Amino acid sequence: MQTLQVDLGERSYPIYIGEDLLSKAEYIVPHLAGRQVAVVTNETVAPLYLDKLTSALSSRNVTPIVLPDGEAFKQWETLQTIFDALLKARHDRRTTLIALGGGVIGDMAGFAAACYQRGVDFIQIPTTLLSQVDSSVGGKTGINHPLGKNMIGAFYQPKAVVIDTSTLATLPARELSAGLAEVIKYGLICDEPFLTWLEAHMDALRALEGSALSEAIARSCAAKARVVGADERETGVRATLNLGHTFGHAIETHMGYGVWLHGEAVAAGTVMALEMSRRLGWIDEAERDRGIRLLQRAGLPVTPPAEMTPEDFLEHMAIDKKVLDGRLRLVLLKRLGEAVVTGDFPRETLHATLAADYRVMVEQISQ
Amino acid sequence: MQTLQVDLGERSYPIYIGEDLLSKAEYIVPHLAGRQVAVVTNETVAPLYLDKLTSALSSRNVTPIVLPDGEAFKQWETLQTIFDALLKARHDRRTTLIALGGGVIGDMAGFAAACYQRGVDFIQIPTTLLSQVDSSVGGKTGINHPLGKNMIGAFYQPKAVVIDTSTLATLPARELSAGLAEVIKYGLICDEPFLTWLEAHMDALRALEGSALSEAIARSCAAKARVVGADERETGVRATLNLGHTFGHAIETHMGYGVWLHGEAVAAGTVMALEMSRRLGWIDEAERDRGIRLLQRAGLPVTPPAEMTPEDFLEHMAIDKKVLDGRLRLVLLKRLGEAVVTGDFPRETLHATLAADYRVMVEQISQ
Incomplete structure (x- = not known):
């Protein structure tokens, strides 16, 4: 297991890289401020890794939010389903959103975290190589607009990035x-x-x-x-x-x-x-x-x-x-x-x- | 004319309070980073003050964005019309959004500024007493959700707040x-x-x-x-x-x-x-x-x-x-x-x- 640090003053955070990190509570739970957690993932990733992650979070109240898969869904309507789920489950300002998936999931979950009640914590668990080496690090979040890609978004840093290299085994x-x-x-x-x-x-x-x-x-x-x-x-x-x-x-x-x-x-x-x-x-x-x-x-x-x-x-x-x-x-x-x-x-x-x-x-x- | 300062380190900004400030370029233009400006206002305020403000901004390219009036429109669909107008007029990351109106306009223009291309400058010109003493100062921006008020938003500070007390003459x-x-x-x-x-x-x-x-x-x-x-x-x-x-x-x-x-x-x-x-x-x-x-x-x-x-x-x-x-x-x-x-x-x-x-x-x- 390797740990890197993104150095941004009070917004600094660690990146953990290694095998099977997804199922290890010790890399995730210390970064949770409250008892509520929402795992944002998609229909492709959920059957593969959602149960594993939920087990690691058994000490917390977990709301799974499963979105349709694909860049075509990186838009306001999908974001709205995240807000709907959070409000229906009465998530408060101390909740943490966990992005479990590729770049689209990370960008949307991160932007949802930036906007929900004007900002709640989030953690990135990227499951594609692209998101592991790029979008999960650095705090760029957002959605597409019919007139341009990533036109609506926020700079919003995660509390931690947990990179589980084992997830690449199922990547096309x-x-x-x-x-x-x-x-x-x-x-x-x-x-x-x-x-x-x-x-x-x-x-x-x-x-x-x-x-x-x-x-x-x-x-x-x-x-x-x-x-x-x-x-x-x-x-x-x-x-x-x-x-x-x-x-x-x-x-x-x-x-x-x-x-x-x-x-x-x-x-x-x-x-x-x-x-x-x-x-x-x-x-x-x-x-x-x-x-x-x-x-x-x-x-x-x-x-x-x-x-x-x-x-x-x-x-x-x-x-x-x-x-x-x-x-x-x-x-x-x-x-x-x-x-x-x-x-x-x-x-x-x-x-x-x-x-x-x-x-x-x-x-x-x-x- | 009185000047106060909101003290937030590198995000500090002045509040100007006085009569007829709306028509005085010197309180607004020094806070504009680029040549593009979008004035976000509504159908009630536009006929009263939009021309006056636009004249004061004659040295810049101004895109007026006139929204329907009322709290009922403080929602995503209205925000989307701001993004549409900005993208159609090809506003880039150095544009400045100016909120000309009450709290609803300030909250929406501020949140639009927070999200457009992950954040552009904005200036508050509140025209109601409520927005002058409350919502224009402090950086709370956002929209309502069917399940709760101000549930979606951002903390995002303006570059300046220009309070023209003369606008209260037309306030119901x-x-x-x-x-x-x-x-x-x-x-x-x-x-x-x-x-x-x-x-x-x-x-x-x-x-x-x-x-x-x-x-x-x-x-x-x-x-x-x-x-x-x-x-x-x-x-x-x-x-x-x-x-x-x-x-x-x-x-x-x-x-x-x-x-x-x-x-x-x-x-x-x-x-x-x-x-x-x-x-x-x-x-x-x-x-x-x-x-x-x-x-x-x-x-x-x-x-x-x-x-x-x-x-x-x-x-x-x-x-x-x-x-x-x-x-x-x-x-x-x-x-x-x-x-x-x-x-x-x-x-x-x-x-x-x-x-x-x-x-x-x-x-x-x-x-």
């Missing part, structure tokens, strides 16, 4: 790959040696080897905790965590939420960020291809949807949260292992990046 | 009285000399005499700022601001939001808190009657709705936010000018308070 391979997109991201933006480690361990990770998974998760969370500790509300360096996300969000929005997995869209978006960084002369073709190859080996798509035009991208990118006063800012790579957030690039380079033929590019890499 | 007399309920509350909970001042100036206040209004507003805001500065998230002393509110919320919920004005429900609830404090032997009958008489002179109801039974009250009070782990806590008076939050009272005293005949009590006072 496609979702494991989606999580690896964010793992690779940490290497690209701030940890070049981690890229080398990933090149050596990619097969072990996809084969779910426990020690490799723990190492990759801990190293990812440590990177995220460092960045979030330096910039909780994303006024600066935190935005580098969004490498590939501006392009990726455009893909998700255009295709309809849930058609592409978030990590898949980020993977294709990361390839576009690599290509743009190359066009700006900051990385060379070999470095770009090194990133693309690693994403490919993780089982991820490395080309944007064939049907999306440059105009489609621009339309969706214009209301991204990273747009400040009308100016588009992007996360790009100065070199492998160093990201910058910048609006300082020629429009033509962006257009050329959006218009590039990624299929041909990837074919050439494969040869 | 009934709403002026509702505001006076909260003014009297400050005297009861923490400022006995203010009660004496109010007894001397109640007629002047109801006649809208400018200097009396400014003094009453400044003294109320100063009391609120003190309490909020000491306890932003209501873990202790801040709860004393809810004198009469637990009973009052039960009245509002039972009668249906908006049938009784908030201040009217608080006035009747305050009478119940006075009566309960008397039954506990903390204040005597003369002190109780002094409070009741002041509320009466302010033009406020001083008896709960005849149709409400003790059981109705208990049903609605059980899910009040001040209930901690199943135990009902109430704000009561140790003496005039000193409130306590306590769950330490016999259940029978509460039942007797709920069952008391307030009509007979008030008749006797009037004789």
Whole structure:
């Protein structure tokens, strides 16, 4: 078992990483302020892990709240069912919400905790690789709006994050790959040696080897905790965590939420960020291809949807949260292992990046 | 013009109080981070003050958002129209929301600001006495839920509060009285000399005499700022601001939001808190009657709705936010000018308070 700390003054909290933590009361119960607990989960995760967790919480009054599964349900109506359940079971301000599931569950349970009676405690128990290495750490919570992803939400930190690596045994391979997109991201933006480690361990990770998974998760969370500790509300360096996300969000929005997995869209978006960084002369073709190859080996798509035009991208990118006063800012790579957030690039380079033929590019890499 | 300061470290902000501040750019524009501004107001206030404010903001891009008027609209669907308007006009994270209206507008615009893109700036320009002395200061924002008032919300502080006393000229007399309920509350909970001042100036206040209004507003805001500065998230002393509110919320919920004005429900609830404090032997009958008489002179109801039974009250009070782990806590008076939050009272005293005949009590006072 490893413990990391997210350092945010009075809002600091621990991240526990290890096997079978879900069934161990000692990692969860000390973080509960009152007797009431609501476990927010979904129809896919509940049959697998809800009983186990409820047993670990047998000393408390537990209200299970089981939501439908999928990004399409990350919206106000679903959030409302959480509030309904909490009010019907008369949960008061000392209740704790526990998110048991992937990123959608964590984002919704966290936002519900931020808003319920103007804020109650919550704990993250992420059960997908993506949520374990990314969304469960850092306090971003929220829901989607028909006009944009994550447009309604709050910065709201959990009291603890409990990462049980055993839950990855039941994760579909496609979702494991989606999580690896964010793992690779940490290497690209701030940890070049981690890229080398990933090149050596990619097969072990996809084969779910426990020690490799723990190492990759801990190293990812440590990177995220460092960045979030330096910039909780994303006024600066935190935005580098969004490498590939501006392009990726455009893909998700255009295709309809849930058609592409978030990590898949980020993977294709990361390839576009690599290509743009190359066009700006900051990385060379070999470095770009090194990133693309690693994403490919993780089982991820490395080309944007064939049907999306440059105009489609621009339309969706214009209301991204990273747009400040009308100016588009992007996360790009100065070199492998160093990201910058910048609006300082020629429009033509962006257009050329959006218009590039990624299929041909990837074919050439494969040869 | 008077300036007070709400002291909350890096979230501190000024309160400006004076005549015609609405049309003076110098109190508003310095608090705007970006070029975009959204003015959230309602159909009643917009025809009176929107143009005036928009002129003062002529150096910025202003999106007016005009909502229907009334507590009945303090709900998710109305909030959604704010998000729709912001996203359609492509407001980014540096936008500022300005609440122009009463408490409902302030609560909704503040909560919208707390949630939009995980938090943007906002400024309060309260146009009712109630919102000027209470809801615009202190950062409580939120909406109602069918199962409870203000159940969904956030603690989120404005960048500034601009109180233009001239707006009270267009306020219906009934709403002026509702505001006076909260003014009297400050005297009861923490400022006995203010009660004496109010007894001397109640007629002047109801006649809208400018200097009396400014003094009453400044003294109320100063009391609120003190309490909020000491306890932003209501873990202790801040709860004393809810004198009469637990009973009052039960009245509002039972009668249906908006049938009784908030201040009217608080006035009747305050009478119940006075009566309960008397039954506990903390204040005597003369002190109780002094409070009741002041509320009466302010033009406020001083008896709960005849149709409400003790059981109705208990049903609605059980899910009040001040209930901690199943135990009902109430704000009561140790003496005039000193409130306590306590769950330490016999259940029978509460039942007797709920069952008391307030009509007979008030008749006797009037004789």
